[in-house]
Amino acid sequence: MDFRLLGEIEVRSAGRSLDVGTPRQQVVLAALLVDARRPIALETLVDRVWGHDPPANARPVLYAHLSRIRGLLRQTAAPGGGAAARMERRHAGYVLDIDPELVDLHRFRRLVERSADRRYDDEARVAVLAEALGLWRGEPLAGLSGAWAERVRESCHRRRLDAAVWWAQAEFRLGRPAAVISLVPDLAAEYPLAEPLECVLIQALHAAGRGAEALDRYGVVRRRLAEELGTDPGAELRTVYQTVLRKGPPRSAGAGAAPRTVGPGPLRPWAGASPSVVARHRPDPLPAGDAESVGAPSGTGTRAPARTAAPRPGSTGTPSPPEAPPGHPDGAATDPPSGRSRVRTTRRRVLLAVLVTVVLPAATGTAHVLRREAEERDESDAPQVSVERARELFAAAEAFDEAGRERDARAAVMDAVRLWDELIGLDPDRDAPALAPAVLRALGRAGVDFSVPRPALLGWLGNPVHTPYPAISQAILSRGWRFTAPVLLDAVVWNYEHTPGVTSPRDVADVRTDVLKAAVLENTRTRHGTRVTEFDRLLRP
Structure with missing residues (x-):
């Protein structure tokens, strides 16, 4: 069947x-x-x-x-x-x-997740991603209407775009620009604002000796971004354009080159809002409901929405500490050593180029420094570099906040939340503990505290499979909410999960804004005895 x-x-x-x-x-x-x-x-x-x-x-x-x-x-x-x-x-x-293997949607997700395995070389990765992309027969849930069906479609399109970008990059690294040129234009037509697709297509055209077409392609994309979004191309796309303009050597791995074994990492397929099927991505900010805005892709590592025991209300009206999820630390978080050999190379993955060139918005003026640092690192250290960048983003947001630069602080938090989401999707046991303290500080600045022991909370914030804490925390931070009086994170989670008819979220895309607001309101009523009925009255002006 x-x-x-x-x-x-x-x-x-x-x-x-x-x-x-x-x-x-x-x-x-x-x-x-x-x-x-x-x-x-x-x-x-x-x-x-x-x-x-x-x-x-x-x-x-x-x-x-x-x-x-x-x-x-x-x-x-x-x-x-x-x-x-x-x-x-x-x-x-x-x-x-x-x-679940009998359902094409689950097979697709599993294949995309498998492609991120760092043990795969690019030949194996291309085969797995091609199999995943071949499962698509058209618009997911075609002909079905409703908000839930639309959310499923958007999630599917995000994952498809991730898979397409990773497939094209792997083909290009293997020295097969013709494969990229033959298939990517059709995908780019479906996702006209996906800059990573355009990056690899322009590189492929250049590597195939079609430099004039590559330059023309950049001009088309630049005009499209300006007309539809009022913005310029991102740093990575501009770098690719400068490489082609200088008529430098193609960046293809070349025929006979050894296949590279680095798996896909968190990319940024959108530089701004996307077409209708992918317009809502990582919160920037999120509109009402479950919609997402532009940012990093969903990445790999599908999160199983298995429900775990939720906190129970104690005598004070707040939840008592639930048990820590299995397999997660209850102690202070530390960075585990990589344990991999460091072999320097002159070519950096698109992942690192994208991450380090957009880590801080123009206001920080340090993008070129971060980029140069990344180019001195080995590719096998990419996840650790990403963790360090996420920490830097959270620290930058804190510094901007103390300096009264609210807009810059919010932008830095947005990028930090996106990267945090990608890292815990790829390897929560390794990446989340290192970021959890910075997340707690960010929540504290937003007016969110907790009553459970700190070690347990650190574990919950890194476990998107067993707890909704990462998704709800990301939703609060990405929306830029700052509360006039502290709200308890564990109480809000408990209130959210016990709302009738609501499924506990394991992804920020599944967090319902109306339910989250009601959960916060209920917490303020039980904790502070307020009678506020309008959520906006809880926020700092």
Whole structure:
């Protein structure tokens, strides 16, 4: 059997396509497939199907859809008595009990995640990413409407763009610019403001001896950014342009060059707002609801939204400390040594070039210094460099804040949050403990404190798989909220998770603004006894 979401909803069994029903029924089926093997509360299903305005008879209609989906799943049994997919009703909600590998969306995410394995060389990485990109048949959840379906589509497009950039970069490093030139233009047409795609395409054109086309391509992109966003190309794209303009040697790895073994890292596919399918990315700032704005891509390392035990309210009206998630430190965070050999090289990955050239906005005036430092480092040290850059960003935000430069402080926090999100997605055990203290200081400046022991909180902030603390903290920091009176982070998380019909978020894109605001309001009422009903009244002017 095969369940397909990357295009029109389709269920195939024994070589035939089954009837998936009406669009509304397809939304219910898609909601179950996206969270395969995880329970979904009935209220969550209602929210995914109808949003915040369900009809009065939402539950009976939903039960009817679920009944028809059960009938559909019975048809997935293999000829000769093979097991069919099953839907069960458990205490926590409805569960679609199938192997996630049978769902193209989950296969796609797994392949993109696998491509980040540093043990892969570029040949293996190209093959894995090509397989992932080949799963796309069109617009994800095509024909389905609603806010939830749109969020899923946007998440899929972000991951697809990440995969496309990494694939093109790997092909280019392998000395195959023709492969990049043949496929990237079509992708760039779908994502016209994705600068990393344009960077690798311009490099490929130059390496193929088509320098005039490369320069023309840059001019087209520059005009597009100016007309649509009122901004100039980013630092990396400008550097590529200068290289082509000087008619310097192509940056291709060249035929016969040894394949490079560095996996994809956190990039910045968008320099500004993107087209409708990818316009909302990392919060800069986030609009109402779950939308994201422009920034670093989702990266790899899909986070399983497994629910963990939440804090319980104590006698003071605030949650008592929950147990620390398994596998995470309860002590002070330290940077583990790399343990890898340091072999200097003259060519830097696009990852480092992007990170260090945009680490601090123009206000800091230090981009060229950071870039030169990165060029002196070995590529195997890239994750550690990224951790150091994230620390620098948080420190810069603190310095700007103390100097009264609120706009610069917010910009630095935004970039720090994006990089933090990417690092804990790639390797939370290694990267998160080193950043957690800086995150706590940033939360403190925003008026967010906590009542649980600091070592436990450090662990929770680095565990996006088991706790919602990273996602909720990122949402608060990226929105630039600064509270007039301290709010307890653990109480806010507890209030959020216990809101009826809400799924505990494991990604900042899943944090619902309305629920988060209500959770903060409830905390101020229980902790300070306020009667404030408007969230904006809690914020500093």
